Amino acid sequence: MSTIDKNDMTHFRKLELKQHGPVYRFFNNMLKNPYVLIAPAEIIALGTTIFALGYCIFMSFMKWDMITGERTFVGLYNYKYIFHDELFLTSLKNTIVFMILTVFVGVIFKVLIGVFLNKNKPLHNLVQTIMFTPYIIATVAIAVIFKYMMMPNGGVFNSMLAKLHLPTSEWYMGTKSALMSLAFISIWQGMGYGVLIVISGLRAIPNHVYEAARLDKAGRTKTFFKITVPLLSPTIFYLLVTSSVGAFTTFDIVAMMTDGGPHNATYMLAYYVYMQGLRFMNYGRAMAASVVLLVITSGLSIINFTLAGKKVHYQ
Amino acid sequence: MAIVMKDIKKQYVGTTKPVMEHFDLTIEDGSFTVLLGPSGCGKTTALRMIAGLEDVTDGRIYIDENDVTDVDPGDRNIAMVFQNYAIYPHMTVRGNIEFGLKNYKIEKEEIKQRVDYVLALTGLSEYSERKPAQLSGGQRQRVALARAISKSPKAFLMDEPLSNLDAKLRTQMRSEMIQLYNRLKCTFIYVTHDQTEAMTMGTDIVVIYKGVIQQHGTPEEVYKSPANLFVAQFIGDPGMNALKLSSGGFVGFKPREAQIGAAEGDGLKIKGKVLTREYMGYDYMITIDIGCGNIVIRNKQHVEVDQELDLFIPQTALYYFDENQNRTETVQTGSVAEVFHVDD
Ligand SMILES: Nc1ncnc2c1ncn2[C@@H]1O[C@H](COP(=O)(O)OP(=O)(O)O)[C@@H](O)[C@H]1O
Ligand SMILES: [Mg+2]
Numbered sequence: 001m002s003t004i005d006k007n008d009m010t011h012f013r014k015l016e017l018k019q020h021g022p023v024y025r026f027f028n029n030m031l032k033n034p035y036v037l038i039a040p041a042e043i044i045a046l047g048t049t050i051f052a053l054g055y056c057i058f059m060s061f062m063k064w065d066m067i068t069g070e071r072t073f074v075g076l077y078n079y080k081y082i083f084h085d086e087l088f089l090t091s092l093k094n095t096i097v098f099m100i101l102t103v104f105v106g107v108i109f110k111v112l113i114g115v116f117l118n119k120n121k122p123l124h125n126l127v128q129t130i131m132f133t134p135y136i137i138a139t140v141a142i143a144v145i146f147k148y149m150m151m152p153n154g155g156v157f158n159s160m161l162a163k164l165h166l167p168t169s170e171w172y173m174g175t176k177s178a179l180m181s182l183a184f185i186s187i188w189q190g191m192g193y194g195v196l197i198v199i200s201g202l203r204a205i206p207n208h209v210y211e212a213a214r215l216d217k218a219g220r221t222k223t224f225f226k227i228t229v230p231l232l233s234p235t236i237f238y239l240l241v242t243s244s245v246g247a248f249t250t251f252d253i254v255a256m257m258t259d260g261g262p263h264n265a266t267y268m269l270a271y272y273v274y275m276q277g278l279r280f281m282n283y284g285r286a287m288a289a290s291v292v293l294l295v296i297t298s299g300l301s302i303i304n305f306t307l308a309g310k311k312v313h314y315q
Numbered sequence: 316m317a318i319v320m321k322d323i324k325k326q327y328v329g330t331t332k333p334v335m336e337h338f339d340l341t342i343e344d345g346s347f348t349v350l351l352g353p354s355g356c357g358k359t360t361a362l363r364m365i366a367g368l369e370d371v372t373d374g375r376i377y378i379d380e381n382d383v384t385d386v387d388p389g390d391r392n393i394a395m396v397f398q399n400y401a402i403y404p405h406m407t408v409r410g411n412i413e414f415g416l417k418n419y420k421i422e423k424e425e426i427k428q429r430v431d432y433v434l435a436l437t438g439l440s441e442y443s444e445r446k447p448a449q450l451s452g453g454q455r456q457r458v459a460l461a462r463a464i465s466k467s468p469k470a471f472l473m474d475e476p477l478s479n480l481d482a483k484l485r486t487q488m489r490s491e492m493i494q495l496y497n498r499l500k501c502t503f504i505y506v507t508h509d510q511t512e513a514m515t516m517g518t519d520i521v522v523i524y525k526g527v528i529q530q531h532g533t534p535e536e537v538y539k540s541p542a543n544l545f546v547a548q549f550i551g552d553p554g555m556n557a558l559k560l561s562s563g564g565f566v567g568f569k570p571r572e573a574q575i576g577a578a579e580g581d582g583l584k585i586k587g588k589v590l591t592r593e594y595m596g597y598d599y600m601i602t603i604d605i606g607c608g609n610i611v612i613r614n615k616q617h618v619e620v621d622q623e624l625d626l627f628i629p630q631t632a633l634y635y636f637d638e639n640q641n642r643t644e645t646v647q648t649g650s651v652a653e654v655f656h657v658d659d
Contacts, residue, residue, distance in 0.1 A: 208401035211368050216415030217389025226414070230405040 060287035078288035091267040099247035101183040114198025132192030143256035178265040201235030241304045269293045318342040323374035335526035347503040349517035357526040358506040394463035395472040400455045409443040412462045433461040453484045470502040544640035545657045556610040559655040563638035564647030572632035573612040581630040589622045608654025
């Protein structure tokens with residue numbers, strides 16, 4: 001009977017390697033590098049974003065005459081212009097208000113409704129499914145539907161309010177109510193998705209933790225704030241990040257419903273960029289405004305990740 | 316504090332068969348009562364009903380003569396340790412213990428004293444500011460214990476608290492648990508499927524099978540005089556060998572009572588062939604094919620696989636069971652039909 005010692009084993013391994021040629025070994029080694037494996041996707045993603053980003057930043061320092069096609073370097077002129085532009089400042093303000101409304105009110109409702117719907121009963125599941133549908137409907141369609149429903153004269157909303165003897169509203173036609181109306185639609189549209197995320201977050205919290213809380217004589221409110229919210233914080237955090245960035249880039253409901261009106265009450269950054277660039281052909285200004293938009297959204301993400309991230313409990 | 320379950324019925328919503336019916340159990344004040352039985356027999360259900368985490372379908376539960384059937388878990392003056400610890404993952408060790416105490420509106424000074432006391436008692440003082448994720452399994456178990464102790468409850472309910480620990484830690488925690496019981500001297504209700512745990516820790520053992528209490532007694536009682544064949548086969552390492560007789564009754568003997576070699580005198584004589592031999596340190600666990608099934612004995616004598624053996628069990632070591640599998644003093648006679656195992 002022959003014995004196999006350590007030396008023999010290494011010998012076997014060498015033999016095995018020798019069976020492959022140099023080309024095989026080269027690719028074999030290369031494919032062990034994770035960066036090589038994600039490279040195709042990364043190249044496409046970076047190529048499309050980085051190129052666009054660089055081009056955008058570059059163009060924000062230029063004046064581009066659409067008739068002659070001539071581009072001239074104007075330094076910070078475009079930035080100076082937009083920051084002195086009443087309309088830009090208004091749209092900046094509107095965007096911030098819109099974001100605060102949709103993000104905070106939205107997240108609060110998503111969590112509350114999520115907690116309420118988190119029961120595996122047929123009715124709860126049905127409601128959850130129905131709530132999700134707006135998310136898969138194109139925003140354009142939603143905007144059209146709401147345009148009719150929120151019509152101050154003869155719209156469903158006001159007719160219902162009138163029937164219930166409640167005060168009616170101007171909705172998107174009123175200077176004061178327009179931004180709120182858009183925020184309402186935006187929250188409504190994202191509700192189903194948010195609730196779904198919240199419910200999946202809630203399902204990840206083990207039931208025995210709640211039982212321990214019951215034995216610890218924690219009431220409903222206390223359980224919600226001291227157990228559910230902290231354990232749901234990664235989910236809440238995710239919703240905060242995605243919805244705040246989403247709010248800043250809101251464009252389609254504005255374009256479909258209000259064109260920024262009435263009296264610029266719903267003029268928002270993304271719409272400003274669109275109008276400057278594609279209507280007034282002020283490419284430089286549009287690019288400068290979109291760089292501002294970029295800085296704000298990246299800033300938001302950074303703030304979210306650092307400040308909120310500290311309070312987030314990751315298990 | 317005596318805990319009484321009176322004529323309890325429990326049927327989970329959406330199931331067709333009740334877990335238990337007419338379940339009566341009295342747990343003596345200050346006892347270390349172990350609910351012991353195979354998986355699925357209803358131990359956890361019984362414990363959770365005492366805790367108030369599960370509703371009873373029918374019947375009443377009393378703690379200290381007070382009907383607590385409709386009382387919230389938090390107001391039953393009990394503490395529970397779960398199998399998976401159920402500590403709050405987002406709170407520090409201290410926070411975990413404080414949480415309940417705050418809800419009971421205990422004064423700040425007193426909370427601090429109690430927390431420091433239980434941390435010292437469970438050897439967690441230096442870990443008080445750590446999060447559960449930074450603790451080992453044994454330490455988390457201690458946090459759960461500390462949290463329970465801090466409430467100075469009248470009774471501790473524990474559901475397989477040691478089953479997630481490795482063997483060595485389990486032995487250690489077992490001894491700590493006994494020390495804790497001796498120190499606190501309050502009622503412990505302990506659920507396990509492990510008869511060794513039950514025998515070593517309990518002052519009282521309640522053997523449950525299919526939602527029915529088979530026997531309620533001291534460890535000595537359930538070991539030495541099992542009420543029926545199920546208890547006889549469930550208790551012991553391994554349990555009793557039972558032979559079904561042509562008359563319908565059973566004769567049984569404990570694995571350690573079988574002597575190897577032919578012998579004279581009154582008793583049971585069996586011939587068989589060794590199937591397996593497992594070395595257990597002090598002795599061997601030997602599985603023997605006796606023709607109508609396999610039996611297991613424990614013996615210090617070295618035997619070889621396939622060896623033919625004569626076994627002798629003295630008359631005094633024999634247990635008899637009637638055709639309903641209940642223990643009887645009446646000697647059961649008849650030819651051996653088969654080796655019998657209570658199915659579980
Ligand atoms: N929440 C539940 N819903 C339905 N059936 C359950 C539930 N919990 C336990 N059961 C059933 O009740 C029986 C007893 O379970 P359990 O008390 O957990 O047993 P043990 O703790 O003794 O293993 C089992 O048959 C189990 O499947
Ligand atoms: Mg159980």
